[in-house]
Amino acid sequence: MSDRVRVYDLARELGLENRELMDLLEAEGVEVRSHASSLEPDIADLVREHVIAERRDAEADGRQLEETLAELGAAAPKAEEETESGDEEETVEGELHLKAPITVRDLAEGLGRKPNELIGELMTMNIFAMITQVLDVELVERICEKYGVKFIRERREKAKAKEPVQKAKEKGKVTKSGGEGAKGAGLQARSPVVAFLGHVDHGKTSLQDYIRKTRVAAGEAGGITQHIGASVIETEDGHHITCLDTPGHEAFTTMRARGANATDIAVLVVAADDGVMPQTIEAINHVKAAKVPFVVAMNKMDLPGANPDKVMLGLQQQGITPEDWGGDVGVCPVSAVTGEGIDGLLERILLEAEMLELRADPNGELEALIIEAQLESGMGATANVLVRNGTLHSGDTILCGPYFGRVKALVDSQGQRVKEAGPSTPVKVLGLSGVPEAGATLVRCSSDREAKARAAEAEQEQRVGDLETKKVVDLEGLFDMFKEQNRNELNVVVKADVQGSLEAIAESIRKIKSDKISTNVIHGAVGEVTDNDVTLAAASEAIIIGFNVRAMPKVNRLAKQHGVEIRLYSVIYELLEQLQEALRGRLRPEVRETPLGAAEIIQVFNVSKTGKICGCSVTGGLVRVGASARVHRENELIYNGKVASLRRFKDDVREVRSGLECGIRLDNFEDFEVGDRIEIFEITELRPEL
Numbered sequence: 001m002s003d004r005v006r007v008y009d010l011a012r013e014l015g016l017e018n019r020e021l022m023d024l025l026e027a028e029g030v031e032v033r034s035h036a037s038s039l040e041p042d043i044a045d046l047v048r049e050h051v052i053a054e055r056r057d058a059e060a061d062g063r064q065l066e067e068t069l070a071e072l073g074a075a076a077p078k079a080e081e082e083t084e085s086g087d088e089e090e091t092v093e094g095e096l097h098l099k100a101p102i103t104v105r106d107l108a109e110g111l112g113r114k115p116n117e118l119i120g121e122l123m124t125m126n127i128f129a130m131i132t133q134v135l136d137v138e139l140v141e142r143i144c145e146k147y148g149v150k151f152i153r154e155r156r157e158k159a160k161a162k163e164p165v166q167k168a169k170e171k172g173k174v175t176k177s178g179g180e181g182a183k184g185a186g187l188q189a190r191s192p193v194v195a196f197l198g199h200v201d202h203g204k205t206s207l208q209d210y211i212r213k214t215r216v217a218a219g220e221a222g223g224i225t226q227h228i229g230a231s232v233i234e235t236e237d238g239h240h241i242t243c244l245d246t247p248g249h250e251a252f253t254t255m256r257a258r259g260a261n262a263t264d265i266a267v268l269v270v271a272a273d274d275g276v277m278p279q280t281i282e283a284i285n286h287v288k289a290a291k292v293p294f295v296v297a298m299n300k301m302d303l304p305g306a307n308p309d310k311v312m313l314g315l316q317q318q319g320i321t322p323e324d325w326g327g328d329v330g331v332c333p334v335s336a337v338t339g340e341g342i343d344g345l346l347e348r349i350l351l352e353a354e355m356l357e358l359r360a361d362p363n364g365e366l367e368a369l370i371i372e373a374q375l376e377s378g379m380g381a382t383a384n385v386l387v388r389n390g391t392l393h394s395g396d397t398i399l400c401g402p403y404f405g406r407v408k409a410l411v412d413s414q415g416q417r418v419k420e421a422g423p424s425t426p427v428k429v430l431g432l433s434g435v436p437e438a439g440a441t442l443v444r445c446s447s448d449r450e451a452k453a454r455a456a457e458a459e460q461e462q463r464v465g466d467l468e469t470k471k472v473v474d475l476e477g478l479f480d481m482f483k484e485q486n487r488n489e490l491n492v493v494v495k496a497d498v499q500g501s502l503e504a505i506a507e508s509i510r511k512i513k514s515d516k517i518s519t520n521v522i523h524g525a526v527g528e529v530t531d532n533d534v535t536l537a538a539a540s541e542a543i544i545i546g547f548n549v550r551a552m553p554k555v556n557r558l559a560k561q562h563g564v565e566i567r568l569y570s571v572i573y574e575l576l577e578q579l580q581e582a583l584r585g586r587l588r589p590e591v592r593e594t595p596l597g598a599a600e601i602i603q604v605f606n607v608s609k610t611g612k613i614c615g616c617s618v619t620g621g622l623v624r625v626g627a628s629a630r631v632h633r634e635n636e637l638i639y640n641g642k643v644a645s646l647r648r649f650k651d652d653v654r655e656v657r658s659g660l661e662c663g664i665r666l667d668n669f670e671d672f673e674v675g676d677r678i679e680i681f682e683i684t685e686l687r688p689e690l
Contacts, residue, residue, distance in 0.1 A: 015100030230426030276314030491542035597621025
């Protein structure tokens with residue numbers, strides 16, 4: 001029996017888009033989580049038969065239509081032309097155009113050979129195929145080369161029945177990283193934006209250098225490549241990928257903390273000889289917290305000490321299951337020295353992008369993101385921006401926070417001046433009145449006057465904000481915020497002195513779960529609390545818990561600046577107990593009413609010093625000072641409060657039991673009438689359980 005088949009491999013074989021195949025599988029009742037899911041061989045065969053039958057039906061319908069037109073005398077000249085052009089395609093042009101899936105019969109007909117002749121040819125290649133068997137595109141190319149024919153694969157047209165569904169899906173769709181301007185009918189596919197993250201010296205920069213076919217340092221020194229914080233890569237098949245030149249996961253998360261999640265896909269670079277290292281784990285947790293899909297680039301495969309299994313095991317231990325081990329995370333073996341596997345990595349990035357269905361409207365409202373900004377000699381304030389939606393033109397009036405201006409020039413990553421930049425395009429912008437922060441949003445204004453007014457407003461807001469002390473996001477503050485957002489999850493960053501303590505604490509925190517509230521350890525590591533921990537906590541609305549570790553004054557200042565609470569402990573049970581108490585404090589206590597008694601008003605007295613007192617007969621249970629009371633008149637509730645005092649004859653008493661008479665004064669209520677009924681009860685707040 002053959003091996004299981006990945007969804008994306010089967011889609012490529014059949015000439016379908018991944019999403020189209022997933023829709024087909026769903027319609028047939030086959031559940032798949034993603035394009036990386038694997039299918040049983042028999043399921044894959046059924047899908048092949050279904051698609052082939054669908055295509056043959058379409059071809060048969062086309063032939064029948066042609067024959068009908070020919071009978072009417074309308075298609076005869078066209079049929080002759082097609083016959084002649086078909087011969088020319090095989091003999092003169094030397095090209096064979098076929099739509100996938102391609103069977104042995106299809107290929108034999110296209111090559112002008114008999115099927116059994118082609119089957120014999122396949123046998124010489126140790127391939128035993130039937131006439132209806134589907135052939136891989138690569139195999140078709142090899143066979144065509146043998147016959148001196150260039151194979152051109154044509155895209156299979158989508159079924160017409162699915163067109164309304166696809167249109168319905170795209171209607172009103174907003175780009176993954178775009179804003180309001182991305183709405184509308186002008187949505188088009190855009191290039192993915194990718195960030196390379198990983199441990200130091202694992203080859204992030206050298207890998208990007210090889211892909212770009214240039215050295216960043218050499219390029220800058222020679223004045224060839226402008227460093228604009230991002231670069232655009234063009235693959236062999238004409239697709240584009242935008243790479244952010246972030247120095248690491250710290251910058252990645254810092255931008256996210258400012259509300260700018262510019263990255264569509266992350267590439268986690270892991271050295272095949274080192275495996276998963278501490279900074280690799282940090283990068284993994286930062287990417288997970290950002291909820292960004294990622295691909296693993298297993299670099300340095302050219303080294304003698306390369307150990308792929310070590311990398312796979314390390315990933316598995318961090319909760320990442322590679323595809324080869326039955327998971328859905330792509331791991332691409334590569335070498336930044338030899339170029340091994342680079343094409344496969346780029347193909348996988350484009351595959352992930354296809355599943356994200358990235359869209360933007362080039363004609364929509366402009367939205368661009370500041371990657372870096374600086375003052376440059378001879379140019380003034382310059383900003384490296386990434387256009388997310390719309391198109392930025394030279395001469396546009398732009399606004400970014402308290403800064404504004406006209407675009408004097410746009411410079412691309414090759415140092416060339418361009419007139420415009422569309423979605424997913426990085427450019428350097430000249431013309432702003434100041435240097436904005438990384439992560440800020442740049443927009444277009446209709447006039448200089450509007451830009452100046454909005455910039456002044458933003459400057460005033462910023463000045464007021466600087467004077468205000470940012471409220472520390474402690475547990476209570478977080479819970480209030482969660483209540484507003486309807487959330488019941490607490491994110492935690494854990495730092496400990498040794499690995500054993502870290503694992504024990506993280507596991508204990510994860511076990512503090514219930515249907516009401518849950519905790520999520522987004523990052524755990526050994527060592528003191530660092531700036532990176534604070535940045536991650538700020539971006540993820542988390543608290544930091546440290547066990548037997550320190551937080552230096554500089555880190556504490558940064559935490560206060562970002563509004564992050566750091567809690568340090570030296571006893572594990574104290575740490576867990578306080579966290580549980582805080583979580584219980586997030587839950588509303590359960591309120592329980594216990595009936596105590598009832599009374600009926602038989603007379604009302606006016607007392608000059610204390611006001612009205614009702615003379616009552618206790619008809620059941622007891623009446624107690626401080627107990628809760630409800631007054632009913634003709635089955636209508638007219639009062640809900642407490643018993644202020646009780647009198648029995650001339651004495652103040654604490655309680656009066658059934659069968660006795662007494663005077664009752666209620667708190668803030670004197671509108672008594674004879675015949676009113678008083679219900680006496682006690683309220684108990686129960687400690688909530690997690």
